[in-house]
Amino acid sequence: MTIILGLEGTAWNLSAALVSEEKEIYETESTYKPLYGGIHPREAAQHHASELKGVVSRALGGAEKEGVSLRNIDAVAFSQGPGMGPCLRTVATAARALSLSLKIPLIGVNHCIAHIEIGRWRCGTKDPVVLYISGANSQVLAYRTGKYRILGETLDIGIGNALDKFARYLGLSHPGGPKIEELASKGTEYVHMPYVVKGMDLSFSGLSTAAKDAINLHHHKKEDICYSFQETAFSMLTEVTERAMAHLCKDEMLLAGGVGANKRLQQMLKTMCHDREARFYVPENKYLKDNGAMIAYLGLLMLKSGNTTPIDKSVVKPNYRPDEVEVTWREEEQN
Ligand code: ATP
Numbered sequence: 001m002t003i004i005l006g007l008e009g010t011a012w013n014l015s016a017a018l019v020s021e022e023k024e025i026y027e028t029e030s031t032y033k034p035l036y037g038g039i040h041p042r043e044a045a046q047h048h049a050s051e052l053k054g055v056v057s058r059a060l061g062g063a064e065k066e067g068v069s070l071r072n073i074d075a076v077a078f079s080q081g082p083g084m085g086p087c088l089r090t091v092a093t094a095a096r097a098l099s100l101s102l103k104i105p106l107i108g109v110n111h112c113i114a115h116i117e118i119g120r121w122r123c124g125t126k127d128p129v130v131l132y133i134s135g136a137n138s139q140v141l142a143y144r145t146g147k148y149r150i151l152g153e154t155l156d157i158g159i160g161n162a163l164d165k166f167a168r169y170l171g172l173s174h175p176g177g178p179k180i181e182e183l184a185s186k187g188t189e190y191v192h193m194p195y196v197v198k199g200m201d202l203s204f205s206g207l208s209t210a211a212k213d214a215i216n217l218h219h220h221k222k223e224d225i226c227y228s229f230q231e232t233a234f235s236m237l238t239e240v241t242e243r244a245m246a247h248l249c250k251d252e253m254l255l256a257g258g259v260g261a262n263k264r265l266q267q268m269l270k271t272m273c274h275d276r277e278a279r280f281y282v283p284e285n286k287y288l289k290d291n292g293a294m295i296a297y298l299g300l301l302m303l304k305s306g307n308t309t310p311i312d313k314s315v316v317k318p319n320y321r322p323d324e325v326e327v328t329w330r331e332e333e334q335n
């Protein structure tokens with residue numbers, strides 16, 4: 001049995017987990033909550049620095065109760081990027097120290113691909129079109145000839161950040177997505193919002209502005225604007241996902257990233273997949289949002305395919321794109 005310790009801390013959530021081929025052995029986390037406004041990278045990094053020791057000790061202690069001791073750990077994996085520079089550096093430093101002191105390999109993983117691989121693992125989907133939507137990212141991807149190709153993406157901000165920004169305007173605390181979902185469920189009237197899809201790319205920044213104006217200048221009810229915001233943004237995401245599935249003739253789709261927890265979005269994607277006789281997959285919420293298990297699991301796949309990271313190549317990559325990664329752990333698809 002191979003066991004990996006994974007550390008995640010690209011943004012607001014610091015998490016450590018131990019994973020084997022069969023299961024998640026133990027996971028624990030500590031979440032940074034801004035007192036007001038959005039996530040401040042330096043404050044989040046300070047949070048991670050002060051919580052790291054506790055989080056890692058809890059993970060190791062929890063694993064011990066499952067019969068896994070320090071010497072059973074085969075490698076330590078960490079999020080090398082993308083993410084906030086100060087947060088990435090804090091976690092990478094801890095991962096390097098653990099790798100050196102335990103004398104086990106270090107594995108720098110791409111956070112976006114970790115979201116995808118944990119979803120494939122938990123859902124058992126083989127070769128899906130992936131809609132990866134989180135705070136900072138909004139991408140449609142699929143695997144082809146050794147890489148996850150980005151077929152479409154946001155041209156400005158991620159859908160999660162657009163939702164969070166609008167939520168802050170409404171005076172709601174971070175993260176705003178779930179609060180907007182709640183308000184949207186009470187909306188009844190659709191108010192026109194900018195629908196911006198260019199080929200398979202998207203834009204969300206105009207939506208936040210239009211939503212603010214609809215409340216500020218046109219005095220619409222906030223429930224109706226949350227509803228209209230969601231209907232518009234989620235239709236855009238569903239449209240580009242469907243286009244990718246049609247172009248690539250794929251009959252599976254996988255949802256990844258924190259925004260994927262939204263039930264209305266899940267419903268739209270499910271309907272789209274049903275209409276094209278495709279299968280829709282979504283993992284449990286704990287594997288949609290940032291989590292240490294996904295980092296450990298991708299670390300496991302990488303270790304088993306001989307893909308580790310020497311210390312001198314372990315510098316963090318705040319803008320690390322998924323299509324930069326050579327996928328060493330997947331077989332070529334026969335099509
Ligand atoms: P990444 O580094 O991949 O961009 P992240 O740091 O943004 O990840 P995630 O946990 O993947 O972290 O996603 C967080 C985002 O998900 C936040 O913007 C939050 O508002 C949003 N979110 C969470 N739950 C919901 C929901 N039910 N509806 C809409 N958005 C949601």
Ligand code: FE2
Binds near residue numbers: 111115134257258290
């Ligand atoms: Fe994430």
